[in-house]
Amino acid sequence: MALLGSALLAGCGGSGGGDGEVVKTLTIASIAYPYQGKQVFNGLNGVVIQQGWLKEQLAKKGIELVFTPVSTAVGGPLINEGFSGKRIDFASYGDFPAAIAVAGGVPLKIVAPVGQGQDVYIVARKGLAAKSLADLKGKRIALHRGRPWELPFSKLVDSSGLKLDDFKIVNINPSATPAALESGSVDAAVLLSDGLLVEQKGIGHVIWSTRDAPADWKMRAELFGRADFVDAHPELTQLVVDAFVRAAAWSSDEANKAEVIRKAARGALPEGIVAKDYANSGIPWRERFSPVFNPAVLAHYRSVVDYALERGLIRKKVDADALIDERFVDKALKDLKLEQFWAHDGGGQG
Structure with missing residues (x-):
């Protein structure tokens, strides 16, 4: 493609x-x-x-x-x-x-x-007991760099008193992310509405979205x-x-x-x-x-x-x-x- x-x-x-x-x-x-x-x-x-x-x-x-x-x-x-x-x-x-x-x-x-x-979602993989960004510290997060959803994720990291270096960022595109979550290659992912589909399929669960953030954080x-x-x-x-x-x-x-x-x-x-x-x-x-x-x-x-x-x-x-x-x-x-x-x-x- x-x-x-x-x-x-x-x-x-x-x-x-x-x-x-x-x-x-x-x-x-x-x-x-x-x-x-x-x-x-x-x-x-x-x-x-x-x-x-x-x-x-x-x-x-x-x-x-x-x-x-x-x-x-x-x-x-x-x-x-x-x-x-x-x-x-x-x-x-x-x-x-x-x-x-x-x-x-x-x-x-x-x-x-x-x-x-448009809302941005953070999805944790199935089996990972994570409920917030802080629970992902030290974990592997799929984030396609340079894309619109990188900015709200960066704002969330900053507002949580954390740094990008606190996570292992894996730069992969969204189409490859569900397989990475399912295989355990990554622990969480930053996605758009496809994050809801990942949740529906039971591959992961949404732990945060920009709906819970200031309106200006939306993409x-x-x-x-x-x-x-x-x-x-x-x-x-x-x-x-x-x-x-x-x-x-x-x-x-x-x-x-x-x-x-x-x-x-x-x-x-x-x-x-x-x-x-x-x-x-x-x-x-x-x-x-x-x-x-x-x-x-x-x-x-x-x-x-x-x-x-x-x-x-x-x-x-x-x-x-x-x-x-x-x-x-x-x-x-x-x-x-x-x-x-x-x-x-x-x-x-x-």
């Missing part, structure tokens, strides 16, 4: 984003899953593809829309490579990998939030654009954001809840696990997919970059304020008459 993602990113043609350059292809990268013999996109990306509006609008301008699938095994690091090589123009992915990219000199802009946070994902492309092609960026806002409005409708859960489960997790993860979060359904830049968004990214720098997870200061580009969502909400559809009081969880 990693090889597939690498080949696709190597072969996809980003526009380059130079001033006055004719754009022939607009490329969006995101996590995809194998399902019924093909790669499928879940979440808002899948809705944008299904609705077909963005593809139609770009086709009128002679531009081909390409969605590039990236496997969960490589995720953010591969997307960062695509941004760096100007092979992709946009990507919806996690907060921490994006901060790493910007700290490494890749200019990005958040052009739209794509949700209000966030946004729609990021290459800053040079966004600045050179604001009209195309607007079309992309319009499409994601349309998709967010559809997904936020309670009438579509069952279908949203069904689509989110394709190739990834059982529907029951997806529904349980959504229910665990405590985020109201309509707010879950809100594209609104409420104050929690900026506060979250300030927290991400400050904490990552303080802990040596990135080596260069990132200006979180400069990441935010609200103009496209503001216009989309106005043009689509959705200005009152989502709460604007900043009360969403970040």
Whole structure:
């Protein structure tokens, strides 16, 4: 799967984003899953593809829309490579990998939030009498480094008066983690909602999640654009954001809840696990997919970059304020008459 993602990113043609350059292809990268013999996109990306509006609008301008699938095994690091090589123009992915990219000199802009946070879980293997992080001191913990869930885990370690050196960190990707837990190769793992599936299968038990932490600890994902492309092609960026806002409005409708859960489960997790993860979060359904830049968004990214720098997870200061580009969502909400559809009081969880 990693090889597939690498080949696709190597072969996809980003526009380059130079001033006055004719754009022939607009490329969006995101996590995809194998399902019924093909790669499928879940979440808002899948809705944008299904609705077909963005593809139609770009086709009128002679531009081909390409969605590039990236496997969960490589995720953010591969997307960062695509941004760096100007092979992709946009990507919806996690907060921490994006901060790493910007700290490494890749200019990005958040052009739209794509949700209000996702929970991170710590799962201890079956047979291990652990009830808290402190019980894992000296134990082997599976943690895929450089991925969004590393940050909340680091915050938990710090708030518990511990250090990463207190654990034996095993850097493996999530797809290999269940087997490692079952065999006893690791004692615990840091996962997203797949942690609930590990628990359901009896391989381990959840001992902590970000539901029990400050709201700002949740993993966030946004729609990021290459800053040079966004600045050179604001009209195309607007079309992309319009499409994601349309998709967010559809997904936020309670009438579509069952279908949203069904689509989110394709190739990834059982529907029951997806529904349980959504229910665990405590985020109201309509707010879950809100594209609104409420104050929690900026506060979250300030927290991400400050904490990552303080802990040596990135080596260069990132200006979180400069990441935010609200103009496209503001216009989309106005043009689509959705200005009152989502709460604007900043009360969403970040």
